[in-house]
Amino acid sequence: MRIVFAGTPAFAAVALQALVDARFDVVLVLTQPDRPAGRGLRESPSEVKQLALRRGLPLAQPPTLRGEEIMAQLRSTAAQAMVVAAYGLILPGAILDLFPAGCINIHASLLPRWRGAAPIQRAILAGDRETGISIMRMEQGLDTGPVYLTRTIPILPDDDAGSLHDRLAALGASSIVDALPQIADGTLAPAPQPGKGITYAHKITKLEAAIDWQRDALEVDRQVRAFNPFPGAFSLLRREPVKIWHGLAIAGGQGAAGEILSCGPHGIDVACGNGTLKITELQKAGSRRLPAAEFLRGLSLEPGERFAS
Numbered sequence: 001m002r003i004v005f006a007g008t009p010a011f012a013a014v015a016l017q018a019l020v021d022a023r024f025d026v027v028l029v030l031t032q033p034d035r036p037a038g039r040g041l042r043e044s045p046s047e048v049k050q051l052a053l054r055r056g057l058p059l060a061q062p063p064t065l066r067g068e069e070i071m072a073q074l075r076s077t078a079a080q081a082m083v084v085a086a087y088g089l090i091l092p093g094a095i096l097d098l099f100p101a102g103c104i105n106i107h108a109s110l111l112p113r114w115r116g117a118a119p120i121q122r123a124i125l126a127g128d129r130e131t132g133i134s135i136m137r138m139e140q141g142l143d144t145g146p147v148y149l150t151r152t153i154p155i156l157p158d159d160d161a162g163s164l165h166d167r168l169a170a171l172g173a174s175s176i177v178d179a180l181p182q183i184a185d186g187t188l189a190p191a192p193q194p195g196k197g198i199t200y201a202h203k204i205t206k207l208e209a210a211i212d213w214q215r216d217a218l219e220v221d222r223q224v225r226a227f228n229p230f231p232g233a234f235s236l237l238r239r240e241p242v243k244i245w246h247g248l249a250i251a252g253g254q255g256a257a258g259e260i261l262s263c264g265p266h267g268i269d270v271a272c273g274n275g276t277l278k279i280t281e282l283q284k285a286g287s288r289r290l291p292a293a294e295f296l297r298g299l300s301l302e303p304g305e306r307f308a309s
Helices: 010-021 047-055 068-076 119-125 161-184 217-226 292-298
Strands: 002-007 025-030 035-037 042-044 081-085 103-107 130-137 147-154 233-237 240-250 260-264 267-271 276-284
Touching: 002 010, 010 025, 010 047, 010 081, 010 161, 025 047, 081 161, 103 161, 119 130, 119 161, 119 217, 130 161, 147 161, 217 233, 217 240, 217 276, 240 267, 260 292, 267 292, 276 292
Parallel strands: 002 025, 002 081, 081 103
Antiparallel strands: 035 042, 103 130, 130 147, 233 240, 240 276, 260 267, 267 276
């Protein structure tokens, strides 16, 4: 099956690798232009670009898909379908209608729940117990197209956005490899999404990562997990920002919201609106991520001090 692949980050690169390994004929790879990254803000290629270069795949990085040049290039591929995974550019209607088997998206949620940009983080923040992959045929609406198949996995109590991302990337890769041959031969037909249960996974902002210690400890725990590895949940300690990378909601503990109740080698217990968060990994600005015991060796804390909301 001749396919065009469009994707940018690691989630997409896992799918592209699986398609290449399964011997699909990837006739063109689209990814976003190189972006400044890191402290030096040097131009950095996407994970998909790096993989395409290693595998010798034809590559294009158009800044938009609305020009005649990219349309002509896509027509020349004579591909049956375009597979899309976390690409980051809007596909105009002309491209959606270009391929006989359509444009097929690998989406990291159980549609229609969590349509949009940040389904992994939103599922954790909401306390969902499961999520999954939807293989869908794209249309003009935001993740509104009919779904070929879904596969479900549990959200584990210790899952953060990073670990859940990796499991969903692997699941998405295997799902698209299984689905494409059935889509090509017509044995797998898409079904319209239900009209009920629609939610939107709006893009994550850094402001959301500020911890409100008045909230329930379970909510704070989900916030920490949802924003790991990006952008990192944070709070102020002695007027300096500190990122909280790992914690555990525990019952009990009395104190003002944000108050440090105890410090020890196993963690820093901080009072929430209800319950306590035991912080086990954290990071001062300009430093590295540290287990709580090591953090406390460099910064002595006392019960009664407070993290500011």
